[in-house]
Amino acid sequence: MEQEMEDIESQTTHKASVQEEAPDHIFHKTNPPVTLKFHDVIYKIKARKLGFLKDTKAEEKVILNGVTGMVQPGEILAMLGPSGSGKTTLLAALGGRLGGKLYGTITYNGKAFSNAMKRSTGFVTQDDVLYPHLTVAETLVFTALLKLPNSFTKREKIVHANSVIDQLGLTKCKNSIIGGPLLRGVSGGERKRVSIGQEMVINPSLLFLDEPTSGLDSTTAKRIVSTLWELANGGRTVVMTIHQPSSRVYYMFHRVLLLSEGNLLYFGKGSEAMEYFTDIGYVPTMAMNPSDFLLDLANGVYTDQSDEDHALNKHKLIYAYRNYFDAKLKPLLHEITDYDKSEGKFEDNDFGEWPTSWSQQFLVLLKRHVKERKYESFSGLRICQILIVALVTGLMWYKSSISHLQDQIGLLFFITGFWGGMPLYQAIFTFPQELMMLQKERSSGMYRLSSYFMSRMVSDLPMELVLPTIFLTITYWMAELKHNVTNFLYTLFSVLLNVLVSQGLGLGIGAVVMDQKSATTLGSVIMLTSILVGGYYVEHVPKFMAWLKYLSIHYYVYHLLMGSQYDSSDTYPCSSGQCLVEEYPVIKQMGLHLQGQVTATLSLFIMLIGYRFLAYCALMRIGVTKKME
DSSP states (O other): OHHHHHHHHHHTTSHHHHHHHSOHHHHHOOOOOOOEEEEEEEEEEEEEEEOTTSOEEEEEEEEEEEEEEEEOTTOEEEEEOOTTSSHHHHHHHHTTOOOSEEEEEEEETTBOOOHHHHHTEEEEOSSOOOOTTSBHHHHHHHHHHHHSOTTSOHHHHHHHHHHHHHHTTOGGGTTSBOOBTTBOOSOHHHHHHHHHHHHHTTOOSEEEEESTTTTOOHHHHHHHHHHHHHHHHTTOEEEEEOSSOOHHHHTTOSEEEEEETTEEEEEEEGGGHHHHHHHTTOOOSSOOOHHHHHHHHHTTOOTTSOGGGHHHHHHHHHHHHHHHIIIIIHHHHHHSOOOOGGGOOOOTTSSOSSSSOHHHHHHHHHHHHHHHHHHHHTOHHHHHHHHHHHHHHHHHTTTOOGGGHHHHHHHHHHHHHHHHHHHHHHHHTHHHHHHHHHHHHHHTTOSOHHHHHHHHHHHHHHHHHHHHHHHHHHHHHHTTOOOOHHHHHHHHHHHHHHHHHHHHHHHHHHHHHOOHHHHHHHHHHHHHHHHHTSSSSOSSOOHHHHGGGGGOHHHHHHHHHHHHHOOTTOEEEETTEEEEGGGSHHHHHHOOOHHHHHHHHHHHHHHHHHHHHHHHHHHHHHHHHHHHO
């Protein structure tokens, strides 16, 4: 795919060459324009309240209280209001991403939200959830490969991604990595445009954006809004939340909606907002940015009023707007018709429930995971860590022989513990760190959860197994364990199985808990318990605690490592001459018989599958919960 991308990139140097290369339907096929109307939208949630000496009780809290408005193709609707006013909730409701107790009417060209509408809708979250090690071009190409249906060829999807790069002015940084908090990459404005580009690859008719200028300076914010203005000017419908825009940005909005504690204080043309508030008696005493004045009013602050009148101001504003709406806006909204559906319609049969097949999703996600994960798995710091520990371990047990049997079994248990703990603690962070990315992409219908999960598991295999193999190769021969290829391969098999099972446990804990601190604490308790009952530290475990060993990864792996090095006929020097290895106390309680080895192997394979199945079920539960909220 990289070679294909390079070929396409060379063709996008001149726009004319791209137009000749790309089929016409990529550039000229557009979804029908959308008129979005919402009437009397009410949203309530259950808020927990702790009563005095009583159980917790659920109270209903109103987040949106009868919000009405509309936006047409070619317009930008900006929703303003202080923090907690309900802007993001309203945006999520309009974008079809809010369940629960939502009342009122929301229509798109006169129809309810549907799968076809979802495929023509882009939703840009406030946080730029992007993979830091991917370049701008790779990010958008992977998105195009997953989002665009099979009516486009792979080559056409890549060409289309490059056209979006040109459209958003990202050509100069297309080969730069996204970056992150500890990794230098593109600028904040470029990151935001990449996030917008991810939604633009489907050529949406309706584009939602949550605080697209958050954290950006005034100049960069204006560039972002100018980009959105150009997109709206092309016939798209743009809806966005914004906290405190500059005056230059404010006058680019076609319509403005002002919220205060879920109540509507104003809806109409942005250029007419000041005139409306002047007419009802609220006039700024000095020249002000309109958005500053609107936010002051939404917060109940007005220069001519005392602090005691703040609450009264809000009630007056709400009552005044309702009268204004009933008298002037309500008839006007009914007069405006939706987009003429005879000119175009959303096709629900363009592709099935998913834009691409399971195998296509799996392969694209696999490539993306490998590209992103290789930097973490094979970082210089991690490689040095493994090499140093391997050398120190090899030197500590240098040329250890069976005459020092206690030392050898100590080495085997150290390997068990080291390659049980490290994969677990790394895997614990996997799903908590990727939760936002998973929710973002799944909510837009990019891929199945199963294809994501399987690609994640497969992509981890080579990365998680290479370093343990290098570690064991160094340590095994330095410590002079059994000089036999069969014994080495058996030992390697045991260590790699340990890595995979421990990783599965970490994935399961992380997916169930989804809080990094809590998951780490739980993982530590489980890992320490597994080590204690693993068979090395305590020989005479009390009967009421003995059952724990059958849940211990270390117990089974240690069992396999014993079997990889010792046979029932092996002997070691003892006070009476030569003693059988299988009679050594620690080894005797483990046993060297074949049946025990088979049982340990089967138990580990059950854990390997079971822990990953637990992780998958936990991710499914999270998805279901989010839909129900």
